[in-house]
Amino acid sequence: MLKPERPIAILFKEIHEGSQPAFDELFLNYYNKLSAFAQQYIKQRERAEEITSELFVKLWLKRRDLAHIVNPEMYLYVSVKNASLNQLRSISKYNMFSADDKENMLSQNTDHLGWDMEKKELTLKLDQAVEALPQQRKIIFKLVKENGLKSKEVAQILGISTRTVENQMYKAVKALADAITPYLGYNPQKTRFRKQLMYLLIFF
Numbered sequence: 001m002l003k004p005e006r007p008i009a010i011l012f013k014e015i016h017e018g019s020q021p022a023f024d025e026l027f028l029n030y031y032n033k034l035s036a037f038a039q040q041y042i043k044q045r046e047r048a049e050e051i052t053s054e055l056f057v058k059l060w061l062k063r064r065d066l067a068h069i070v071n072p073e074m075y076l077y078v079s080v081k082n083a084s085l086n087q088l089r090s091i092s093k094y095n096m097f098s099a100d101d102k103e104n105m106l107s108q109n110t111d112h113l114g115w116d117m118e119k120k121e122l123t124l125k126l127d128q129a130v131e132a133l134p135q136q137r138k139i140i141f142k143l144v145k146e147n148g149l150k151s152k153e154v155a156q157i158l159g160i161s162t163r164t165v166e167n168q169m170y171k172a173v174k175a176l177a178d179a180i181t182p183y184l185g186y187n188p189q190k191t192r193f194r195k196q197l198m199y200l201l202i203f204f
Contacts, residue, residue: 005029008072015059016066023063027056033147034080040139041084051083077143077157122180129179133172140165141172
């Protein structure tokens with residue numbers, strides 16, 4: 001049985017005190033999330049993983065400074081965002097709308113045990129629709145839906161207003177609904193499709 005994740009504030013406190021196990025636990029809990037976040041900017045998986053790895057190295061080397069960090073999770077995401085943007089500037093590749101390297105994200109959340117083929121296909125359609133969202137809207141949607149962050153937290157990470165986050169989320173959900181309703185064959189009389197659509201959008 002997997003142990004529940006301990007609060008990140010506790011992990012930061014123990015890392016500050018020199019706990020290697022706490023550092024390993026933080027790494028396991030956040031490495032994949034942060035790498036995926038970096039990849040939204042960098043567009044290359046290997047480079048995104050390098051940025052994330054470097055962050056954890058710096059985190060351990062500067063562990064004595066962790067006591068001053070008020071919001072550890074926010075610190076991690078903002079650090080990855082800044083490092084990603086700095087690297088983009090340094091190599092003069094600010095093409096945030098590249099279509100390369102999207103295939104790594106297309107199969108996420110499509111292989112849940114017990115789902116029938118129709119639901120798997122719908123989830124794949126949703127994955128593809130998410131990848132087609134404008135860059136900022138896609139980042140916001142994934143931070144909220146995949147990483148479980150609140151609108152206010154996303155706003156602070158990206159340096160935008162909470163209202164902007166909420167508007168972008170509304171537009172993202174509407175775009176996803178528009179993208180998959182042709183596949184569902186939805187019309188107002190088919191409430192079964194409506195319920196299925198809402199279920200997928202809420203728990204996607």
